[in-house]
Amino acid sequence: MFYDQEVADMEWLTEFPSLTRGELRGFRKSVDESFRSFTQEYGESLESFFDPLLNFLIWSEKVLLAAPWPVVILAIAALAFLGSHSWKIVFGVVASLLAIGYMGMWDDTMRTLSIITVCTIVAIAIGIPLGILMARSNRLQALITPILDIMQTMPSFVYLIPVVMLLGIGKVPGMIAVIIYALPPIVRLTNLGIRQVDAEVVEAANAFGCTAWQKLTNVQMPLALPSIFAGVNQTIMMALSMVVIASMIGVTGLGQPVLKAITNQYFSLGLLNGLAIVAIAIIFDRVSQRYGLRIQKHRQGGHHV
């Protein structure tokens, strides 16, 4: 009797003082309902807001799918050469694309390529200006950094929920999910790159009376380019790694067969499509890294006359 009394007194220590089940249900319900009514009211206008994005994606898919495969391979090989100036890399690109096509994954690969391209372009278009703004203001940096942390660590399934509620299943919500996930590195590395530019060179730009724009275009951006480029590379890799998850909400491409393989335990199907994703990733990575190295060849000291 006495003992029970004591236990009852100490209950707040052993049991976490939480909201009751009813209160929690009410809280969740009110959040869900207000979001649902928001979706009903604005869903359609939001959808039309993203129309240009959708059209861009559909157009690039059509181009890649409609073009004869030799032309596509040639074009990609040419781009790889322009970027890397390395025949070894060009050979690897052509060989892996031929293997992908031979294994019957050509169409899916083209769809994945086009969504990666579109998402990367959008991420760069948003990320670089945002990174520049962040580099200019410590307060903005303090504000945006935690948001980027959330974007990178929040399980992607969680933000898929509101996106799907707002926009339904399909390409656009998939793209948005990919962009959210792929955006942080480019923002962070643009910010970092600009902040790391040699202070004396920036001072020289000021001393010669540069405007903020002249300073940005003549000094800060060119000197931050290697870092920005590392950001672009990372963004592409992040986008690729989201392909499978995005396929859960209707993004077509290499992710869908992987998803099918997971649910049906088709090991070889999963492995082949997974390898195709790896091949694309390596192509993007090697080409962009080589390009990054080439643009900063005058950075290192030493004489290369």
Place this chain on the structure above:
Amino acid sequence: MSETKIEIKGLTKVFGKNPKGMMKHVDAGISKEDLLEHHGHVLGLHDINMELHTRKIEVVMGLSGSGKSTLIRHINRLIEPTAGSISVDGEEVLKMNDAQLRRFRQEKTAMVFQKFALLPHRTIIDNVSFGLKVQGKEKGFIHDQAMHWLERVGLKGVEKHYPSQLSGGMQQRVGLARALSCDADILMMDEAFSALDPLIRSDMQDLLLELQEELHKTIVFITHDLDEALKIGDRIAILNGGRLVQHGSAQEILLNPADDYVERFVADVNRTRVLLAKSIMVDDKPEDQAQSVTVNEDETVDNVLHALLSEDGSYVIVEDDKGRKVGYIDKETLAETVFQAEQKSAA
């Protein structure tokens, strides 16, 4: 007498979170150490008053932490002062708005940096063109100017190279050409030759003096090297702990050091190479002297001694540039000067 190009009045700079709030302590004469220890602020410059003369090489000298780099950055307002004023050609630099300040920096001042601060991704010619490009000058003009100044600093033929392909001395020539091509009245050099090897440094000093003979710019030259200061400076300002201790010609500083600090600073200098005939000459002609030697008033004591000994004279007549007699030096004075110089150097 020279006219004033840059006038600095009551310039004070406090670094820290609340510089303005520290002014009451600074005005009360708190020491740099106490301000740091009790208030967590750094006193960069304290109540600097100086006039920099037009078309002269004005050297600002001090050891690291003396505030010399902070001072030079106030002239073109790369650093905002906590108190005081700066005027250039009678125009208040602190009252300029952003656009006026940019114009001022483009047209009135040009700067050379200790670590060169060239653009590593641009060719040499593009680096030299930088200032003019910022000013929005016409392309052909920029190219001609840049080529002209590259040639003037002795760098013809490397215009297509990148900075990393050049040695330190050559890079600083590029820095100098970049500054000169702006055609600004004021050339600011922040420890411009400090990062260079002694021999190359000496070459650069000669180059600067040679250019100055022709260009007559107002040069503000920062250095921690006394020999450099004495070699190139028309006047020298000595900073210590953010305060201006003395400002005057090399002669004045050597002959009348303002305090112990300056005295210790100049102790190691070989005076006979710095002191000039005009600093030790007297008005009265020595009596009963037959054999005389004539020297220019700007000859160093070293050279006067050499002239006297080699021509076996008994006294020296000092002339100015126009050949007018301005004074005399007898053997005793000369001997005394050399002896004192030896003593001071030994001490």
